[in-house]
Each structure stands twice: as structure tokens, then as C-alpha cells.
Amino acid sequence: MTKIYNNKLSYLKVLFLCSILFTVMFTGCVEEEQKPGEKELSAPEIQLDQPSILPNWKDGEYHDYYETTDILSDFKVKYPDLVNVFSIGKSVLGKDIWCIRITNENNxxxxxxxLVDGCIHGCEWEAGEACLYLADYLLINFRKNATVTNILNISEIFIVPLLNPDGRQKDERWNDNGIDLNRNFDVHFGRILGRSFPLGKLFGKIKISGFRIPKIGIFTNAGRRPFSEPETQAIGDLMKSLYNRDFSFYVNCHTALRKLAGPSTVTFRSQFEMTKKERNVIDYATKWAEENTEYGVYDNIGGFGSGNAPDWCFKEFRVPSFTYEILSIDYEPWFGGGRHDHLVHWMKTTLPVFMYLLVNINNLHQWKTPDIQPPLPEGVPPPPLH
Ligand SMILES: [Zn+2]
Structure with a gap:
């Protein structure tokens, strides 16, 4: 009886060991079959990260349209396996609107x-500079920094530094037709409550870009109809092309309200609603910026919601879309001619938000809580100037 029992026990032991062995082998097979195409930024990899380095920029060295064109060409020459530069269309005055696509082409x-774009308002120089700084940061750290390397392995980052090149050259908010491009998108278009008016050029000739009504605010020309302008058509077409490429988030950069904002909430005849899940993700991301950077949450007061790019992007493609108001303290946000200073400082303040969104690209794509913390270089974000 004991012998039989012992035999049974041995048999069970062998069976148990075999099952463990089989499980280990089977799990191993499954792991081997996992494709490198699995899109994940896993937390352990990020914890093993090495410090990254910052672009070697100097205060006062701003990049106008021609310098931006040159720096993008230089990136292409220096990083042929990471960079593609192409024109997405032409401005009113015929300037190419450049886009740089950054990814590990060998993967x-x-x-x-x-998509990150800047200078939709031409006088908001820091918005364009932040785009170039981000591109530079990603390129110099690829294969040196684990986080950046992961990002470029799993993402295609499309950056349009100067969406309004004519406005950038003239240091003006509007494009060369006198249109506020960030009011020209097909969402809540031309609403007076949004402090915009649907006019275009008067009699097809006279520019009326905007006017100030004391104690009420500034009203700005949205164009005769949505997408009347070549610049908005170009970026709209680019977004449509990204929709088939796992489009995961959009950042529309401005200067200088010191805010990160999600799609605007419009109470009167809203053309889109946000689900609770979508609202939670947007709130989580903007709150993260408030708690970890100098940038706060936009309170949506002041007629933000008329014809703007992030609202249209969210309405059309349902991807997390943000307005990012980059800081520059003494800057005049409306009519240009403002002071630009402390360039390197402001650029360092932008990196945490960009890196936060990039390390969370998988979460953002799926509208899951973007709770991965980005490792940042030393001195980022910098202590506030004032
Ligand atoms: Zn702006």
C-alpha cells in the first residue's frame, strides 16, 4: 500500500515537474514570438534610463523662416536615418511650410x-523655437538615452515649426491675408462669442486683421469660410494623413499665456462633446503639467473656442489635442513687436511637457491615463525666473 502510495507520489512529482517545465518552455515560446512591433514604453526601461543632454543653444539666437529652413536641412544631413524634411504646402506669399518627421527609419x-506645430501666430516666436528645440533634443540623444531611443523606435514625430511663415517674417499674428489662422478651422467657426468674425479680405482686397473694443477685448478675422487659407489647408491635410498612421496626440504651440489646455468647452451649440474617459485623460495631462512645470491649466475664460486647430483636430480625429502656451514674460501676444528674451530658459521649460506626452504616447493613443513619468535631464525644468 505504502509502495503504491510512494509510486503515486513519485508519479505526481514527475507530473508536477513536467508541467512546470512545459509551462516554462511554453512561456519562453510565447515570449520569443512577441514581435518587436509591440508598442510599449515599459516603466522598467524608463527607470534604467541614463541622463540625456540638452541642445547647445544660446540666448538671443532665434530662428526666422530662413534660419529654420537651414536648421532643418542640417538635421537631414546630420541624421539621415532619423530625419525626413518635406513641404506640406505653401503660404500666401509662396513660402514652403516645412515639416520634419523624426523616427528611427531602420525600425x-x-x-x-x-504632431507638434508652432507659430500659427507668426509673432509668437517661442512656439516655433520650442519645436526646433524638441527636434534637436530628440536627435542628439538617440542611441545615447534609453527613453529617447525608445520614443524614436515606436513613434513618428511630425513637427511643423512655422505654420505661418509669412507672419513669422513680418512679426505679425495673422497670415498675409490678415487672417487669424487659429480661427480658420471648421469648428465653431466665426463666432462672435469666440471673439472672431468671418470676414476675409474686405471686397477681396482690404485686410482687416483685428480690432480692439475697450473693456471687451480683441476681435480677430477668422477668414471668409473655414479652411479658406493655404496654411490651414496644409496642416489639415497633414492631420488627415496621420489619421491612418496611429495618430496619437497633437500639440499646437503658442506664446505666452503659460498654459497647457485641452479642447475648448463651448456651451452654446457645441459641435463636439467629450466623453468622461476623454475628459479624464485631458484633465490628467493638464494637471500633470500644472504640478510638474511652470505651466498651468487654462481656465477657458476669454473666448478661446472659435475655429481653432486643437478643437478641430479633436472633433475630427478624436485624438488628445492641446494648446500649449509657452512662456515669455514680456511678450505682447496680439500685435507683434514684443520683447523676446531668455530663449534657453523658456526652451528648457517646454521639454517636460513634450517628454511627458511622448513617453505616454501609447496611453494617449488608447485614451488611457497618461501616468508614466518622463525622466528629464539635470536642470529641467529650470527654477522660475521670477
Ligand atoms: Zn497664439
Whole structure:
């Protein structure tokens, strides 16, 4: 009886060991079959990160349209495996609107895509500079920093530094037709409550870009109809092309309200609603910026919600879309001619938000809580100036 029992026990032991061995082998097979195309930024990899380095920029060295064109060409020459530069269309005065696409070209796996643009308002120089600074930061740290390397392996980052090149050259908010491009998108278009008016050029000839009504505010020309302007058509077409490339988030950069904002909430005849899940993700991301950077949450007071790019992007493609108001303290946000200073400082303040969104690209794509913390270089974000 005991012998039989012992035999049974041995048999069970062998069976148990075999099952463990089989499980280990089977799990190993499954792991081997996992494709490198699995799109994940896992937390352990980020914890093993090495310090990254910052671009070697100097205060006062701003990049106008021609210098931006040169720096993008230089990136292409220096990083042929990471950079593609192409024109998405032409401005009113015929300038190419350049886009730089940054990704590890040698990695052919399916990737997320995202879009960052700047200078939709031409006088908001820091918005364009932040785009170039981000591009520079990603390029100099690829294969040196684990986080950046992961990002470029799983993402295609489309950056349009100067969406309004004519306005940038003239240091003006509007494009060369006198249109506020960030009121020209097909969402809540031309609303007086949004402090915009749907006019275009008067009699097809006279520019009326905007006017100030004392104690009420500034009203700005939205164009005769949505997408009347070549610049908005160009960026709209780019977004449509990203929709088929796992489009995961959009950041529309401005100067200088010191805010990160999600899509505007419009109470009167809203053309889109946000689900609770979407609202939670946007709130989480903007709150993260408030708690970890100098940037706060936009309170949506002041007629923000008329014809703007992030609202349209969210309405059309349902991707997390943000207005990012980059700081520059003495800057005049409306009519240009403002002071620009402390360039390197402001650029350092922008990196945490960009890196936060990039390390969370998988979460953002799926509208999951973006709770991965980005490792940042030393001195980022810098202590506030004042
Ligand atoms: Zn702006």
C-alpha cells in the first residue's frame, strides 16, 4: 500500500515537474514570438534610463523662416536615418511650410504618430523655437538615452515649426491675408462669442486683421469660410494623413499665456462633446503639467473656442489635442513687436511637457491615463525666473 502510495507520489512529482517545465518552455515560446512591433514604453526601461543632454543653444539666437529652413536641412544631413524634411504646402506669399518627421527609419515596426506645430501666430516666436528645440533634443540623444531611443523606435514625430511663415517674417499674428489662422478651422467657426468674425479680405482686397473694443477685448478675422487659407489647408491635410498612421496626440504651440489646455468647452451649440474617459485623460495631462512645470491649466475664460486647430483636430480625429502656451514674460501676444528674451530658459521649460506626452504616447493613443513619468535631464525644468 505504502509502495503504491510512494509510486503515486513519485508519479505526481514527475507530473508536477513536467508541467512546470512545459509551462516554462511554453512561456519562453510565447515570449520569443512577441514581435518587436509591440508598442510599449515599459516603466522598467524608463527607470534604467541614463541622463540625456540638452541642445547647445544660446540666448538671443532665434530662428526666422530662413534660419529654420537651414536648421532643418542640417538635421537631414546630420541624421539621415532619423530625419525626413518635406513641404506640406505653401503660404500666401509662396513660402514652403516645412515639416520634419523624426523616427528611427531602420525600425520598420508599426508606429504611433503625433504632431507638434508652432507659430500659427507668426509673432509668437517661442512656439516655433520650442519645436526646433524638441527636434534637436530628440536627435542628439538617440542611441545615447534609453527613453529617447525608445520614443524614436515606436513613434513618428511630425513637427511643423512655422505654420505661418509669412507672419513669422513680418512679426505679425495673422497670415498675409490678415487672417487669424487659429480661427480658420471648421469648428465653431466665426463666432462672435469666440471673439472672431468671418470676414476675409474686405471686397477681396482690404485686410482687416483685428480690432480692439475697450473693456471687451480683441476681435480677430477668422477668414471668409473655414479652411479658406493655404496654411490651414496644409496642416489639415497633414492631420488627415496621420489619421491612418496611429495618430496619437497633437500639440499646437503658442506664446505666452503659460498654459497647457485641452479642447475648448463651448456651451452654446457645441459641435463636439467629450466623453468622461476623454475628459479624464485631458484633465490628467493638464494637471500633470500644472504640478510638474511652470505651466498651468487654462481656465477657458476669454473666448478661446472659435475655429481653432486643437478643437478641430479633436472633433475630427478624436485624438488628445492641446494648446500649449509657452512662456515669455514680456511678450505682447496680439500685435507683434514684443520683447523676446531668455530663449534657453523658456526652451528648457517646454521639454517636460513634450517628454511627458511622448513617453505616454501609447496611453494617449488608447485614451488611457497618461501616468508614466518622463525622466528629464539635470536642470529641467529650470527654477522660475521670477
Ligand atoms: Zn497664439
Amino acid at each position: 520598420n515596426q508599426a508606429k504611433f504618430s503625433c
